Amino acid sequence: MALVALCISPLLMSCESEDDAPAPALEEKTYSNLYAPADPGQPGQPATGYEPWRYFSLRTGELLTNADSNSTDWDLAFKSTTIRTNSGISGPGEGRALVVVSAFEEVLEAPADTVLRSDVATNNYAIPTGSGNGWYNYNPANMVISPIPGRTIVVKLGDGSGYAKVSITSYYQNAPTNPTGTEPSRYYTFRYVVNTDGTRRLN
Amino acid sequence: MLWVGAARVAAAPLAPPDSVAVAPPDTLQSATEEVVVTASRREEAIERVPQPISVISGAQIRQLGAQRLDAVLAEQTGIVLTSDHGTGLQLQGIDDDYILILIDGEPLVGRTAGTLDLSRLTVENIERIEVLKGPASSLYGSEALGGVINIITRTPTAQRSVDLRARYGTNQTADLGLTTGWRHKGLGGQLSFNRFSSAGYDLAPETAGATVAPFANYTGALRLSSTLGSRWLAEVSLRGYREDQDLALADPAGAALTGAARVEEYNLHPSLRYLASGRLALRGHLYTTRYRTEEETRYAADGQPFDASFFEQGFTRPEVQADVTLTERHTVSVGVGGVYESVAATRYDATQRQQTHYLFAQSSWQPTERLTVVAGARYDAPNVYAPQLSPKLSVGYRLWPSVQVQGSVGLGFKAPDFRQLYLNFTNASAGYSVFGVREAVRLVSALDSAGQISGYFVPLSSFEETLAPERSVAVNVGGRYTHPAGRLRGSVNLFYNRIENLIETFVLAAKTNAQNVFSYRNLSEIITYGAEVDASYRLSATLRLQGGYQYLRTADLSVLEGLEAGTYFRRTDQGRDVRLERSDYFGLAGRSTHSANARLFYQAPTTGWEGSLRVLYRSRFGLGDTNGNAILDDYDTFAAGYATVNLNVGKTLWRHLTLQLGADNLLGYTDPAFLPTQPGRLVYLSALLRLERQASP
Numbered sequence: 001m002a003l004v005a006l007c008i009s010p011l012l013m014s015c016e017s018e019d020d021a022p023a024p025a026l027e028e029k030t031y032s033n034l035y036a037p038a039d040p041g042q043p044g045q046p047a048t049g050y051e052p053w054r055y056f057s058l059r060t061g062e063l064l065t066n067a068d069s070n071s072t073d074w075d076l077a078f079k080s081t082t083i084r085t086n087s088g089i090s091g092p093g094e095g096r097a098l099v100v101v102s103a104f105e106e107v108l109e110a111p112a113d114t115v116l117r118s119d120v121a122t123n124n125y126a127i128p129t130g131s132g133n134g135w136y137n138y139n140p141a142n143m144v145i146s147p148i149p150g151r152t153i154v155v156k157l158g159d160g161s162g163y164a165k166v167s168i169t170s171y172y173q174n175a176p177t178n179p180t181g182t183e184p185s186r187y188y189t190f191r192y193v194v195n196t197d198g199t200r201r202l203n
Numbered sequence: 204m205l206w207v208g209a210a211r212v213a214a215a216p217l218a219p220p221d222s223v224a225v226a227p228p229d230t231l232q233s234a235t236e237e238v239v240v241t242a243s244r245r246e247e248a249i250e251r252v253p254q255p256i257s258v259i260s261g262a263q264i265r266q267l268g269a270q271r272l273d274a275v276l277a278e279q280t281g282i283v284l285t286s287d288h289g290t291g292l293q294l295q296g297i298d299d300d301y302i303l304i305l306i307d308g309e310p311l312v313g314r315t316a317g318t319l320d321l322s323r324l325t326v327e328n329i330e331r332i333e334v335l336k337g338p339a340s341s342l343y344g345s346e347a348l349g350g351v352i353n354i355i356t357r358t359p360t361a362q363r364s365v366d367l368r369a370r371y372g373t374n375q376t377a378d379l380g381l382t383t384g385w386r387h388k389g390l391g392g393q394l395s396f397n398r399f400s401s402a403g404y405d406l407a408p409e410t411a412g413a414t415v416a417p418f419a420n421y422t423g424a425l426r427l428s429s430t431l432g433s434r435w436l437a438e439v440s441l442r443g444y445r446e447d448q449d450l451a452l453a454d455p456a457g458a459a460l461t462g463a464a465r466v467e468e469y470n471l472h473p474s475l476r477y478l479a480s481g482r483l484a485l486r487g488h489l490y491t492t493r494y495r496t497e498e499e500t501r502y503a504a505d506g507q508p509f510d511a512s513f514f515e516q517g518f519t520r521p522e523v524q525a526d527v528t529l530t531e532r533h534t535v536s537v538g539v540g541g542v543y544e545s546v547a548a549t550r551y552d553a554t555q556r557q558q559t560h561y562l563f564a565q566s567s568w569q570p571t572e573r574l575t576v577v578a579g580a581r582y583d584a585p586n587v588y589a590p591q592l593s594p595k596l597s598v599g600y601r602l603w604p605s606v607q608v609q610g611s612v613g614l615g616f617k618a619p620d621f622r623q624l625y626l627n628f629t630n631a632s633a634g635y636s637v638f639g640v641r642e643a644v645r646l647v648s649a650l651d652s653a654g655q656i657s658g659y660f661v662p663l664s665s666f667e668e669t670l671a672p673e674r675s676v677a678v679n680v681g682g683r684y685t686h687p688a689g690r691l692r693g694s695v696n697l698f699y700n701r702i703e704n705l706i707e708t709f710v711l712a713a714k715t716n717a718q719n720v721f722s723y724r725n726l727s728e729i730i731t732y733g734a735e736v737d738a739s740y741r742l743s744a745t746l747r748l749q750g751g752y753q754y755l756r757t758a759d760l761s762v763l764e765g766l767e768a769g770t771y772f773r774r775t776d777q778g779r780d781v782r783l784e785r786s787d788y789f790g791l792a793g794r795s796t797h798s799a800n801a802r803l804f805y806q807a808p809t810t811g812w813e814g815s816l817r818v819l820y821r822s823r824f825g826l827g828d829t830n831g832n833a834i835l836d837d838y839d840t841f842a843a844g845y846a847t848v849n850l851n852v853g854k855t856l857w858r859h860l861t862l863q864l865g866a867d868n869l870l871g872y873t874d875p876a877f878l879p880t881q882p883g884r885l886v887y888l889s890a891l892l893r894l895e896r897q898a899s900p
Contacts, residue, residue, distance in 0.1 A: 039715075147831055
């Protein structure tokens with residue numbers, strides 16, 4: 001399968017930096033309720049309209065407008081369960097990403113750019129789409145989308161100015177602890193850490 | 204024409220005509236000589252079967268107060284009932300669609316989502332039920348991967364008998380039955396009729412539609428047999444079933460719908476046996492069955508149609524078998540046959556057919572008085588998947604007259620079913636599609652041409668348009684103890700099943716409506732293993748205590764690999780992700796590690812009083828992942844372990860009339876979240892009138 005692009009974390013930890021003075025810890029931030037509706041369309045029918053992607057800058061922690069879509073200012077773009085990076089077919093930037101199999105806290109630095117992936121095609125995004133392939137699992141029994149624990153998205157910023165790691169914590173409005181599938185969905189809550197000091201450090 | 208002759212006849216002789224095939228008396232043999240047919244497809248003493256097999260007698264079924272098959276099987280050690288589009292069962296942790304359900308040795312068809320609804324079957328005319336655990340594909344082919352449940356219907360033992368049965372209980376559940384048997388010289392017959400109805404119940408009144416909608420069903424069965432001279436036995440069985448159910452539902456927008464559902468099933472089974480000599484018995488069967496469901500719903504407001512669907516399955520199996528007694532201690536059975544199946548349904552584009560021709564042979568050999576060796580194999584040559592060879596070897600050794608140890612190794616398989624090959628289903632309200640592998644490329648390409656596909660997860664060029672059968676290898680090792688006077692009987696069995704090529708759904712393509720197209724592929728490999736202990740102890744002349752326990756562990760092997768590689772995590776309440784260990788993995792959904800039963804039966808023929816108290820327990824189980832990592836681990840939400848208590852008392856009056864008052868699930872245990880079909884306490888009152896006129900000697 002073309003979509004499996006996971007990397008096991010112990011490989012990353014072997015190359016920790018050995019600076020004499022430990023660098024100050026990076027600030028962890030949380031963004032709540034980023035609403036990313038799907039394209040409209042009747043179930044079972046082709047989409048009849050278009051819903052814009054929701055462009056987000058990790059560096060500023062702000063949602064951008066659709067007018068910024070062709071810039072390198074944004075790092076991730078959201079629509080329904082799909083997340084794009086500012087790269088390849090999705091944007092003009094130098095962005096890249098990789099879904100790393102590791103706890104958020106254990107991702108200490110970004111893998112090499114050659115390991116990070118870009119958006120190659122609609123079925124070959126840097127962040128793979130589909131249940132179990134990327135950041136979420138879909139439970140057909142109760143139709144709940146759950147972020148997969150132990151999946152951390154390492155992102156190269158759209159303008160190439162640094163790296164970030166992102167952990168999605170919820171897909172439902174106000175991040176209920178145990179969603180039942182009936183809550184309003186497509187509301188992303190995620191925590192993230194950004195580093196623009198020129199190193200690959202993410203801790 | 205062989206079978207025409209069979210149809211005009213009637214009545215079973217007292218001694219089965221192939222009784223020559225039963226192993227000769229043995230000095231080491233214990234006193235009880237229960238006869239079973241499932242392990243060899245011919246009558247043999249249960250003591251001689253070196254496999255885990257058990258028998259539920261008709262007397263016990265009656266004492267349980269049961270009216271449908273599911274209630275009987277629920278109380279057997281090692282059987283756990285499941286609820287998914289009907290009541291199914293697990294044997295050794297193996298799901299319903301891998302267990303063959305037979306009536307008099309011939310398979311029932313008509314499954315919904317893999318489940319053959321056990322509540323479809325009345326216990327009205329059941330003589331006994333044989334439960335064979337472990338793979339039996341060496342005799343029965345596809346589906347007999349986890350085991351076989353063989354329902355043996357009654358043959359007349361008195362010259363004339365009439366049973367009248369009536370039972371009424373909670374939810375206006377009414378069960379009425381009539382069974383009559385007769386015999387005149389070589390002719391015998393058994394006719395039974397059953398009507399079962401209920402007003403249903405609703406455990407979730409806040410949602411539209413009842414948990415069980417009101418229904419009424421009818422079962423009729425006729426079995427005629429006749430001896431023709433001393434060497435021929437002709438038999439014909441006919442069975443029909445029909446259920447009508449009233450539906451009250453709602454469409455996705457909440458508008459009220461009304462409708463009706465119907466299930467119909469017919470089985471016809473003529474057979475002919477010929478005792479060529481003391482050493483050779485021949486038999487021929489021509490079995491055919493048809494199963495059909497129909498469902499129609501309309502808007503309650505204006506009567507406009509909402510949905511209509513049907514499903515129809517046909518199954519025909521001619522078979523010839525020869526039993527050759529080579530020596531007193533060596534019998535060989537050889538059989539050849541064909542299976543012709545068809546399915547037509549709303550969700551299939553055309554009537555789909557498949558066929559299998561097969562050959563099987565089994566040798567039962569006693570090299571010494573103590574040792575039994577049973578070796579057999581079956582070769583299936585189907586037209587839609589690769590040929591399958593399913594061998595099995597079983598060995599039993601009698602350590603002492605009362606103790607036998609035994610072991611068996613066998614291969615089992617399950618053919619891809621029609622749904623996995625040919626389904627064409629799109630959910631009208633949600634918008635996703637599920638296509639069988641034979642149809643997927645064509646149907647997805649059509650969607651793509653219509654602009655409804657946004658991308659592929661598997662390129663169509665590399666999509667596999669065939670499925671391999673699911674295959675298993677299983678080992679059973681155990682022993683049986685029988686107290687010479689029958690005071691104590693017990694059995695132990697350790698089991699291990701490894702099933703590969705499990706067929707699962709996967710996402711083939713994404714649709715432009717943000718939904719997916721699913722199809723099927725051979726994917727995972729699972730194991731189930733554990734131990735079972737079962738015992739029956741006669742406390743006194745009137746009291747018998749039975750009990751059983753099963754320990755069960757299950758695992759998906761790819762999950763074990765993932766745990767080894769460290770790819771599974773859980774998220775703590777503080778939001779930290781913690782890697783899961785092997786010990787955190789619970790196993791497959793719907794499986795309880797512990798299940799047990801304890802049953803006390805009282806019967807005093809002198810006073811006519813009888814009664815039973817049964818306690819059934821299963822430990823916690825999970826329905827599926829609840830914490831996002833796609834596996835069932837100790838941090839998921841589980842259904843709590845629970846026990847149900849069943850109690851009844853009965854009294855026989857004037858020798859012929861038995862009244863019974865009872866309650867199933869006496870303590871009213873329910874768990875709406877995890878056991879949405881568990882109805883709570885069911886109280887019933889029943890009456891059985893049994894009239895017999897013995898045959899003159």
